[in-house]
Amino acid sequence: MLLRPVRRFTSPLRLLSVVRSTATVSASSQSQQPPSRHHPQPEFPQLIPSSVQTGSYHPIAPDDSHKRKEDDESFDSVATKLSPETMKAITVSPHKHTKMSAVQSAIFNLLPGLSDAQSNDRKDLFVKSKTGTGKTMAFLVPAIEARLMAIQNASDSASGSDKEKFKAGKLYANSTVGAVIISPTRELATQIANEAIKLCTHHKGFQVRLFVGGANKGKQLSEFKNGRGDIIVTTPGRMNDVLQTSPMVKSALNTSPTLILDEADTLLEMGFKDELNAIIEHLPGHPTRQSVLLSATLSEGIRKVAKSILKPNHLYIDTVPEGESNSHAKIPQFYSALSSPGHQLPHLLRLISHDQLTNPKSKIMIFCPTTKMTMLYSTIFRALSKSLPKKANIFEIHSKRTMEQRSRASEHFRRDKSDSSVLVTSDVSARGVDYPNVTRVIQIGVPPSADQYVHRIGRTGRGGSSGRADFVMDYYELPFLTWQLNQHNIADNPAKEFAKQVAQLAESTGNQDVVDKVNNIENELKDLISQVDELAVRETFASLLGYYLPKAPVMRTTKGVVVEGLKSWTTEAMGLPRPPYISDTFLLKMGLTDNRSKRFGQKDRYSGDAAKEYFSVADKRSGKDQGLRYNLDGRQTYRGSDKGKLRSEWDKRGLYGYRGQGAPPPSERNKPEMDADEYRSAPYGREHLSPEYIGASNRPRVRSRTDFDYGGKGRSGGIKKPTDRRSYMTSAHPTRAVYAHDEERQAEAEVQARKQRAQKIAESPRTASHYELSNKLARRRRTANKEFHARKVLIQDAMHQ
Structure with missing residues (x-):
């Protein structure tokens, strides 16, 4: 099966109303307990x-x-x-x-x-x-x-x-x-x-x-x-x-x-x-x-x-006694700086397992930085709930859910009395909302601010109850901890040592089934990751780009390090074969530029006679070398081809461009007067083109998803001009910059064009009457043609009889 959290907002739970003005209200009360009396100062306001x-x-x-x-x-x-x-x-x-x-x-x-x-x-x-x-x-x-x-x-x-x-x-x-x-x-x-x-x-x-x-x-x-x-x-x-x-x-x-x-x-x-x-x-x-x-x-x-x-x-x-911070200093706080993004999900599952093994009634809140990540991880945890020591009820709350769905999930998590329940949420649940008896709060990635870190951990340890807070981050996020949260007493919790601790805790239960589940966490996760919807991973990657890049200065790191870290997350944690493509235009808008050419620091492509022959071809292209384009990854993208054996590396590997061993340069490819015979006899290796491409350059081609799937094999049908790929990725929105929805954009453009034509007609009475007359004449012609063909068919049938 494929896990598609982007499209699923289902829940088997029944809707509970929220307020008498809109429905019947039923909610749990806040737990009111007197403050602790051990503080040396008198505890009065x-x-x-x-x-x-x-x-x-x-x-x-x-x-x-x-x-x-x-x-x-x-x-x-x-x-x-x-x-x-x-x-x-x-x-x-x-x-x-x-x-x-x-x-x-x-x-x-x-x-x-x-x-x-x-x-x-x-x-x-x-x-x-x-x-x-x-x-x-x-x-x-x-x-x-x-x-x-x-x-x-x-x-x-x-x-x-x-x-x-x-x-x-x-x-x-x-x-x-x-x-x-x-x-x-x-x-x-x-x-x-x-x-x-x-x-x-x-x-x-x-x-x-x-x-x-x-x-x-x-x-x-x-x-x-x-x-x-x-x-x-x-x-x-x-x-x-x-x-x-x-x-x-x-x-x-x-x-x-x-x-x-x-x-x-x-x-x-x-x-x-x-x-x-x-x-x-x-x-x-x-x-x-x-x-x-x-x-x-x-x-x-x-x-x-x-x-x-x-x-x-x-x-x-x-009412905060002197010397006591608002961060609930009595709550044990731990951080785990992971050496690789691939360790993130196994460590999260071990944190859930640890809480289940140490609390008879485990109740966990997991905070994700973005809505897309909340959707993706809640789906993964729900699919793996049976692989945990205790089967957990998984709830999710984020901005993409309707008011009914959010209220229902919130109410049922609040009232949950099972042995284990997990709420995966964005920051909509970080402040004020009271969930009684939360045993642990887990934060994934850096919070929006240091204050938000405090508000999140405030969901546990409420009303005098005990709790624990865990902060899970990748290696490039560690400076945020040392710079923004240095006033908090947060202990180190290395992932490797914690894995051993959870394994020992499982063995101490004497239940072999629990031991097997804890030991097989990574295997179960690996099998599941292979089924995760790739589009959901890309959408999550896009949302994380939009979240983390503006925070690079606060994290005391560079945007380039953040981009590379998020790319590693897509391949190491989510199993993509290659990281998503990011357009140069998007990176430029996000401030990712070194004011150097994309060839800076890279090995010369040609030398000697090969270089002379190659650049003589480049001179014929008005001095523009269409074959030397590099993106942020240092991978050479297709911008035309070279003469004879000097084909682009992309074309050799059969990734972008034509399926043949060579491809015509843009200056030759777009000439309308060229026919099939000229293509067969033309230079630059066009004799190697397969039959379906002969003469195809003169007609527009439909773009396929592989054009934007970051190196997927197959023709790059749809790049009619060398600038099409670059100009297409012009939106600063992360999702638009990572992948494209051509059908949707084309449909929107057609709708807008129809609206503009209709508006133009409406604004000009003379034009409107002209269109009306033209349409009337056209309808008459169509009717006459139909009648003529009908009579012709009758005559032919009569002659055959």
């Missing part, structure tokens, strides 16, 4: 009224009213500050929490003043907190309480009977919007919406709306129009789109008193600054609006955003 300066924040110890005492850690200590319905949702059903985390205690102790809807002096918050500490509940509860208080105030301010007051409160709830929560990804937005609905379980009529891409926008708008918008959870892209197309949402958003930016650092990293500014323009300004900004880091960009969004007297809450 640091609160200061502060104006954001261009320098660093310097939080000081808060006054005694904000300190967390031993008897104030339970939710019972804030029961009087929360509504009974919210308290019931937290401590009874659907949640059953008893202890507060540091960030929850810091924020809940500011209630009810933080949620006073009648006050125009509500404090803005800047919260710095680690992932997995329950900050989602920490910012949702004040938003819910503020909405309840605003509805109650609207009801109390109405005059008349209780019924009239109830109607006034209901009218306010239906005509205004509560909190607007902006999240960087739809997975995280879905999780926040799920958590909000759980907290509103006992609040009658309370509704949560989710606006994210990948779902039906019309349905989302219809449900928003017919219901309430107590809590709106959205992504920047979808909300910006909705504001541009829906005046209803635009006017409703102007009534929202609360803005919450979750994972603000990720919002900036993903380039959502303009979208955020556009959304904020439609919200009320200060002092009416209360803003809450949450971030795991405190970069210069975050400080600028805080300065533009938050009030000058905002509160800064830092």
